């Protein structure tokens with residue numbers, strides 16, 4: 001019996017799970033700023049959704065899908081990507097008829113590809129993505145690219161490496177394919193077996209080949225930009241001009257063709273090399289797709305979208321220290337001093353949670369030393385020490401576990417004090433603006449003598 005995770009899959013626990021939630025929250029909130037709505041589709045789809053949608057000539061469909069016959073003998077596939085399933089949903093629910101166009105959706109969840117596991121490449125991974133369906137314009141394409149960059153900025157990236165290209169309209173790709181067939185036919189005997197097949201299926205895919213010798217041959221291949229139709233060229237430069245107006249920096253990458261069959265016109269990828277020098281591959285990618293909605297049985301509507309790889313984004317953010325604040329620790333660890341303080345500590349813990357702070361208490365009697373060790377292990381920011389003598393005076397001690405500084409906090413306005421400890425407000429009194437130094441209450445230590453407005457005297 002093998003109890004290890006299936007090769008290429010991984011468990012996401014504790015701090016890492018919180019980081020994933022945080023990243024998807026930032027991405028989702030940014031998508032909502034642009035008017036996007038959530039759409040959740042099943043992991044399982046009929047295999048044709050991907051073979052017709054994602055494309056027969058893509059490596060994803062040819063080699064990487066988790067496809068099986070279910071007990072009813074139907075061929076089903078665990079989604080290798082979301083776009084085809086999202087479009088299937090828009091077509092089968094007829095959202096194109098009931099919703100205002102363009103339909104703008106975001107999604108998040110696991111996807112599955114039978115790839116060789118390596119840095120940043122898994123067999124089960126998570127994507128966050130967006131699709132905008134029903135509007136054919138350079139402005140729609142540009143808005144998606146601007147939003148992708150905006151998302152990266154909201155995650156804390158100062159510099160976004162955006163690679164962009166146009167693979168043109170049908171006319172462009174028909175002419176370009178013919179040129180590629182002519183070029184590669186002369187070299188195909190020296191190329192890998194996959195490329196021999198690609199030459200028949202879709203010679204554009206040869207440009208994605210990872211075999212070094214084939215990459216060398218591909219360097220001499222005709223360039224896409226020389227085959228762009230007039231319309232596609234204009235559309236591409238219109239898109240670039242809009243994103244440029246919004247200060248988005250980009251690099252035109254003539255070799256960028258993307259590995260999925262549905263793309264037409266603009267395509268793009270977002271890359272980042274981590275501060276530690278690791279290259280996780282593209283953090284995200286996407287582009288315009290002209291014929292996908294129709295190919296999946298819907299009306300002739302275009303779409304544009306992109307997806308980010310959550311694991312890659314989280315890994316690069318960790319390497320660049322952008323997630324240091326997102327831990328699985330608690331705000332407060334509440335410690336009873338002695339067994340007879342267990343109830344009080346429990347009640348206070350519940351009260352602290354009711355203020356909206358995370359808190360834990362050991363629920364059993366223990367020595368102070370071991371409770372402090374537990375508090376550190378739980379990555380608590382503060383310990384609240386509940387002692388009988390202090391309670392009689394209406395106070396508890398609160399210790400900052402990073403600085404070891406300890407203050408006495410009166411219970412009557414503990415909510416404000418705790419708030420200020422967790423979210424210190426500049427220029428605001430730690431007693432929530434209620435501090436009045438002429439007031440006797442303050443002399444009693446309304447903020448434990450640690451009033452940050454420095455009005456103690």
Ligand code: HAM
Nearest residue numbers: 081083121122125282283284285286287305306307309
């Ligand atoms: P994709 O480039 O195949 O595009 O995947 C998008 C992102 O998912 C990649 O940039 C990468 O970060 C992540 N990713 C892909 N495969 C793996 C893997 N095996 N392990 C870890 N991360 C991975 C799409 O999937 C398109 N559906 C994007 C799109 C949306 N185009 C238009 N709309």
